[in-house]
Amino acid sequence: DIQMTQSPSSLSASVEDRVTITCRASQSITRYLNWYQQRPGKAPKLLIYDASSLQSGVPSRFSGSGSGTDFTLTISSLQPEDFATYYCQQSYSTPFTFGPGTKVDIK
């Protein structure tokens, strides 16, 4: 099975900060990497698919990069509604594993 790790596990940031979250796969997943946002008590929401493609309707301040085993989610200017937990997920092979999540809260 492909294991996914994320760093950091949590971070504190201020509005308008630039935030970067890293995701690493235990083996190459080429570009089959997705990013989701989950606000408390809500269902996850797809932000980025295939490492760098922005899902329709998602603000352009979200971007993704990477390939192989190392990936990054960047929020260029953090907004109040962005305080949430972010999960990466590989869609390369079953089981479709998620990372443990990165919680972004207010500094």
Added chain:
Amino acid sequence: QVQLVESGGGVVQPGGSLRLSCAASGFTFSSYAMHWVRQAPGQGLEWVATIRFDGSNKFFADSVKGRFTISRDNSKSTLYLQLKSLRPADTAVYYCAKDGLGGMATMDHWGQGTLVTVSS
């Protein structure tokens, strides 16, 4: 707009069974693979199962293999998850999700979830 509405959750004793449903609307259900993902209280996301658009292939997490069954009725635009031999570790919110663009399991729309509690 895409809408996914789960139902069927509840409290069940260990060893018991439950059937979850996910009613889909706003898209051509029969054209998309569908997924179940769960989230234990205070924990992260865990992929549970996937079914192809026509039901021809099904995939399961090892943690549920042999106990859970995924199925779909394309005439009713409904996805199902049959849960058997339930364990306390199966306690979670269960989400259904629609497949999207990209890789094999890119989940572009999610339901609100239904809570399954396994407890005596």
